[in-house]
Amino acid sequence: MIVLKFGGTSVGSAGRVRDAARIALSQASPRVVVVSAASGLTNALLEAARAAVRGDLVARDAALSLIHGRHDQILNGIESELQRKLARNVLNEVHNGLDATLDEVASIGELSDAASDRIVATGEKCLATLMAATMRDMGHEAEAVFTDSIIATDGRHGAARPDRAVTRENAEHLIQPLLDAGITVVATGFIGSGPDGATTTLGRGGSDYSATLLGAALDADEVQIWTDVPGVLSADPRAVARAQVVPEISYDEAQELAHFGAKVLHPRTIRPAVALDIPVRILSTFLPGEPGTVVMREAPSERIKAVTALKGLILMTLDVPELEDLAPAASAVFRMMHEKCVEILNVSQASSRRRMTYILDAVTGGCANLQLLLETELDELDARIACHEHVAVLAAVGSGAAGTASSLTRMLTVLNRQKIAVLAMNQQTSSVAMISVVNEVDADRAVAALHNAFIRPVVARSHSRRRRRTDLLSESLRVG
């Protein structure tokens, strides 16, 4: 069986939903189709929630009418009156639930993480309903499944951690029988539920992760991520216009790229595929005939394949007077990060062995808040913390190449030539990624310069094909 996931841009309008349905239905069954909310609607739902908290009825209604308008446009693309009516009934139910949660939020004047998850989940629920109805309209048996009944999580709202064993059991009981009956299952991306049954979400962009979780739960032969770019590119095409498709990358390389900012894959997407060796393909709904990128266990090449940047980070250094103090101080830092759910992207230890450097996801309140949280414990240990906000991590990814002295030298030379200050540098022990920390304002310039230095131009194809690709790529970027 295969899992196909369609992102927001690929299900953003009636025409796109039909195109996505056609792509999915042209593939062999059994198949599970995972959908995101229509592009922009997760943000609109969050805006409605914030407006409800403020008691701003005008802003709440504006966001809701945008949401209803987009869903109605997709609904009206369904030709069969019966299918339209059935889908409308479910949509009304989901929208009524949304209104009730927004009223609840408005009455208490506060948006809990649980309510926020319930609110944003409506985007995916509406799209799964609309996609299944569109497929039935096209003459195929399809059924929408809301994955709060399938993807079991630890209940951490906004960034829930899946329980893969329970998810597998649920998928076996609730999805497999539908597949066995020849029905295409259309599952909501992004959504799970906690031990208390409340809806949870897997973090922004989490539908990619849903696809591989379901793929692993159902022993898929392949997971396909259909999106608005023709594969994993050598850089974000919004920053580097000449970015080119990377045809093959390893699980390790893809994980590093996603971890360090390549938005095309949610950072946790690859993990479930690794254990079962499931290939993950990234393909474009705008260019469905293109081969895209395949992510698999081994994809050797000994060169840098892509350059990424992740902005909005914090660089924190921890200094202790004596070597013996480092372990207790570092363990206090790790404990605090774990308790406060601060994500650590990278840690390194200086050669003097009295300094540790942490690259952290931005936290509410930034450095001031971090210092406050660590003050008491580190005071006792006589440790010092220094903290920089607004930094970015640059990563040059390529198994084998990232670990070589020549790559490291070239990275530093390029950044130096661009007069970009390097705040920290680290070569992953895996030799898959080479990273440097720079000020956020320099990140785009740095990515462009590193791309120029490391990525060799693709061998020219026929002129007309290249032109068609460029036109379609720029269309996809405009739409996205």
Ligand code: ADP
């Ligand atoms: P979807 O809605 O389909 O999930 P996303 O917007 O989440 O799509 O991810 C696709 C986007 O990721 C692209 O439009 C592109 O701007 C961005 N992106 C960033 N880095 C890369 C990269 N290295 N390769 C491809 N796309 C990238």
Ligand code: ASP
């Ligand atoms: N709709 C969700 C988001 O916008 C999940 C996703 O798109 O993958 O974050």
Ligand code: MG
């Ligand atoms: Mg995405």
